[in-house]
Amino acid sequence: MTKSRSKQLVICVNNEGYAASLEKRKIYEALRDPAAEKHGMLRIVDESGEDYLYPKTLFRSIALPLATKRAVLAA
Structure with missing residues (x-):
């Protein structure tokens, strides 16, 4: 499996409670x-590289x- 395929991309559709x-x-x-995931949570990486x-x-x-996915992950 390539590195880009092992990473999932998601889009934020609601930031209620996490606006900052x-x-x-x-x-x-x-x-x-x-x-x-068993607890309904996702581990998200932010701009600093922290998750x-x-x-x-x-x-x-x-x-x-x-x-496009490769370009997004490389940016």
Whole structure:
């Protein structure tokens, strides 16, 4: 599996309660974390490269063409 395929991209659709941390309509990288997912949470990487847990309901998965996904992850 390539590095870009192992990373999931999500878009924030609601930042209620997290307005200082999350931007609506912004694309984020989500790291797979089975333990967090069991509790309805996603591990999201922010601009600093740090990852934090947020409710999964604040995000929607997005599918991009491979070339676009690679470009987003490389940016």
